[in-house]
Amino acid sequence: xxxxxxxxxxxxxxxxxxxxxxxxxxxxxxxxxxxxxxxxxxxxxxxxxxxxxxxxxxxxxxxxxxxxxxxxxxxxxxxxxxxxxxxxxxxxxxxxxxxxxxxxxxxxxxxxxxxxxxxxxxxxxxxxxxxxxxxxxxxxxxxxxxxxxxxxxxxxxxxxxxxxxxxxxxxxxxxxxxxxxxxxxxxxxxxxxxxxxxxxxxxxxxxxxxxxxxxxxxxxxxxxx
Numbered sequence: 001x002x003x004x005x006x007x008x009x010x011x012x013x014x015x016x017x018x019x020x021x022x023x024x025x026x027x028x029x030x031x032x033x034x035x036x037x038x039x040x041x042x043x044x045x046x047x048x049x050x051x052x053x054x055x056x057x058x059x060x061x062x063x064x065x066x067x068x069x070x071x072x073x074x075x076x077x078x079x080x081x082x083x084x085x086x087x088x089x090x091x092x093x094x095x096x097x098x099x100x101x102x103x104x105x106x107x108x109x110x111x112x113x114x115x116x117x118x119x120x121x122x123x124x125x126x127x128x129x130x131x132x133x134x135x136x137x138x139x140x141x142x143x144x145x146x147x148x149x150x151x152x153x154x155x156x157x158x159x160x161x162x163x164x165x166x167x168x169x170x171x172x173x174x175x176x177x178x179x180x181x182x183x184x185x186x187x188x189x190x191x192x193x194x195x196x197x198x199x200x201x202x203x204x205x206x207x208x209x210x211x212x213x214x215x216x217x218x219x220x221x222x223x224x225x
Contacts, residue, residue, distance in 0.1 A: 023096050025066020026089065039068075042125075044202035045156050045214070046072040049123045052154060052218065053077055056120040060146055062110050063127035067093040067103070073123075074101050081117070085109040111138055114145030122146050123154040128183075129174040136176060136186060144190040144222040153191065153219040156199075157183065162213040180209035183217050191219035 005011050024032055031038050046069030053059055054076040064070055064082035066089055074080045081104045084090055093105040108115055111131070122143050131139045143153055158166070160177045178186065180196055187194045198205050198212035209215070 022098070025068050025092060025096075027066045028068035029066075040202055042069055043072060044204075045069065045125050045199070048199075048204050048216065049073050049125065049154055049156075050076040053121045053123070053152075056152075058117070058119055059121040059123065060115060060117070060119040062122060062124040062143065063130075064093070064105070065089050067097070067105060069125065070103055071101055074103055077121075080104070081106060081115070081119075083108040083110070083115065085111075110142045110146075111135055112142075114142040116146060118148040119146050119151055120148060121152050121154065123156075125156045126158070128155055128157040129177045131176055133176045137189065140186060140190050141225070145225065147222050149222065151222065153187070153217075153222075155183070155187065155217045155219070157215055159209070159212050159215050161210050165213075178215070180212070180215055183215055187217045187219045190223055192221035192223060194219050 003014055005014065028039065031042070050073045053073060056077055058079040058081070059073065059077050061070055061073065061080060061082040064084050067082055070080060070082045079102070082093070083106045085108065087107045090105050090107040097103055097105065124143065128136070128139070147153065158174065158177055160179045160182070163171065163174060163177050166174060184194050184196055195218040196209065197216040197218070198207045198209055199214035199216060200212060204216065
């Protein structure tokens with residue numbers, strides 16, 4: 001006998017199950033297993049990107065890891081190219097991406113050079129803190145070099161003040177966390193206008209920067225190289 005749900009409107013879920021259930025990636029699976037509420041914070045960050053970039057035609061994600069949040073941006077942007085310097089993540093993303101989402105996953109190291117496709121927007125969520133300070137200007141310069149003349153850049157990174165609460169694995173990878181003035185100064189070297197936001201858990205606001213766990217820099221009007 002065919003399995004039936006109690007409420008008929010949910011029967012389609014069993015039909016979808018026959019096609020295969022969606023899978024979490026390497027990183028999101030670990031978070032769901034060990035610290036599930038962190039997925040809420042990650043998705044909130046991607047929602048912020050999605051809403052600010054809504055209406056743009058083509059955007060670039062730098063440091064997508066397992067691409068868990070990329071679909072949130074794709075809901076608002078018709079073309080998303082998601083990159084990471086680690087081919088392990090990219091290969092798995094390419095293997096499991098659903099065709100309906102039309103996300104192009106690409107292995108690319110932004111420290112090696114820009115991805116010069118004239119993107120309307122470029123964003124990096126939880127990436128800058130992994131870039132050594134000695135190479136941060138190369139990284140940001142290549143982000144700017146990936147944009148069209150009127151493109152925008154959005155950077156999200158844990159604040160320097162938050163690191164006292166960071167887990168040991170986070171501290172191991174976070175080699176370059178910044179406070180708000182430091183982040184603005186860095187991005188201001190490559191963009192004429194830099195707007196900072198604070199974030200605590202899933203809430204974005206314009207509050208006192210030293211009390212922010214997370215910082216955003218929205219950068220507009222790239223400076224000439």
